[in-house]
Amino acid sequence: MRVCLLGSQLSPDLGILKRELEDRGHPATILNPRKSPQYMLAAVGATRGRAGAWFDHRNLADFDCFYLGDFEGRERFFRGSFEKDTWIALRERYQTYEAGEVDGLAFQLSLALAVGSTSLAGRRARVVNSPESLARVRLRPYIFWKAALAGVPVWHFEVGVPAESGVALDRARVRIAEDALHDVPCFDRELAATLSVVRKRPAELWKILAVAEGEIPTMIRVKDGGERAAAAPQEARDIGRRLLALFGLEVAEVHLALAGSQVRLYDLLAIPGIAGFEETIGPAAGGALAEALIGSGEPL
């Protein structure tokens, strides 16, 4: 089978996945949706009811499976450092860019949704993870709330602006997304008055790579500022699997905090950091993900 990895060619995660797929006889191609519309040509369309999608002169109907390694990415607008006069002069250009940005994003999402949810050239490709699930899992309060409602223990959090309390607090964005690409590099980022997910920092954290169609017996244990590989307890693996089912995901990076003897959900990342896992637990991570993508597909 042919696999399309959507994301940056420079991503170590996608590099590992490509290698693992191709070692198993399945050609993998990395296409970077972030390069459109500025650089790469792309189109989606329908003629007499038949849908089609193309990216950088490739017919996306030629792929059997897609892996979304990037979502809502965009090319950076602000680069380098500038004085106030330059900033003032940039306003008009930025507003033009910003107006186009929402259409660019709508197109990117339409493309990803179209390849996964409609028939291209008479067949439907598999998309891991589905864009619908990715879109929902961006919202941290929603993730925690839904998990709790389903009976998954959740590490206590609040959405607010943290007060000085002397307790070691961890602040996370309310929405999971890339911040770096939206920043103006020469400006500070204080976020003192910005709404955040606020929670106590756990003394011990487990990072599990959950795969719906497989089992990864090793996890990353984070304690005392260090990370090391450890056997993943059954309880942690079960929570991982429950979360995948709950949110319609096929793969995810699950962070669990240890509260006494109880394990609680701390975070859920629908685009796992494969390279981080490989560094600590070895090639099992990328291999398991590749196997999950291949499923029952035959090598070419």
Added chain:
Amino acid sequence: MKNRKIGIFGREDDPEVELLKARVEDLGAEATIIDLIGFPKVTTGLIAGFATGKAVAYDHQDLAQFDAFYLRQMSYFSPLPQTELSAEEWAEQYGRYNDYIAAEREKASFTESVIEILSETRPMVNPYRAAFYHKLKPYQYCVLASRGLPVPDFRAGNDYFELARFAGEAPSVAKPLVGGFVKRCTPETLAQDRESLRRRPLMVQQLIAGRALRSFVVGGRLVGTCETVYADQDVDSRHNVLAMRAFELGTEDARLPVAACEALGMLFAGVDMILEEASKRLYILECNPAPFFRNFEVQTGLALSRELARYLVEEAAL
């Protein structure tokens, strides 16, 4: 019907919201407008209560106590705020812009979370997912086409050569992907706009000449169809409107808007269609999950807001 609480997410000064509130209250239910515009500067919000999963509060109201919701307006889904800053406001953001966009995004994420959470526990018209898809026109067309529903041929993207080839084959219109005006499109007009395709992808759609219709579907039922009559037909449906009048669809055609809403998971929608003059064939142009209905109702006499209110109150009673 008494004592049902309906929450309407929308602006206090939105005429559609005002009308719907009045209609819900005509039925003896209680309607509350939940205007998120003041959050978090003026109003407070909270998501908590994991043990029960019930505490979602906004502006001192426990939203979990509501029986059903209408979602008139959802925040932008782009990572970038779509607020145009004046020259003065822009200048003030020097050195502070990172915090500004982060705050805007986090605000939107919070309110999106509230709506997504409520969508899963109470009837929400329309559910988050359906409202979200409204902004994805090319995807909407792909879904409808894959269900065998008639949509005009189209191309969307930034591929100038493919768009120009398509526009050269038959009369076409160009549509922005998210919002804006529709205009005629030829290879020549595309050539003029070619540079902008590197900033902003475009949708080019086969032009269908015919009668412009909007059907309103509520809870899987067609409640009325309006025809918009133009003084001098422009390709953008908002220009040169002469009148709106009720229109009766044939039995077969009446199934199309209902099927389109079902395909997109929309519980309430204004389905824009065009009845091609030559072939008498009906094409679906777009399903709007939070359509304007007040003007259509005023001009045609169709009981659109009443039907929507009735549906909300009935769903709230389940």
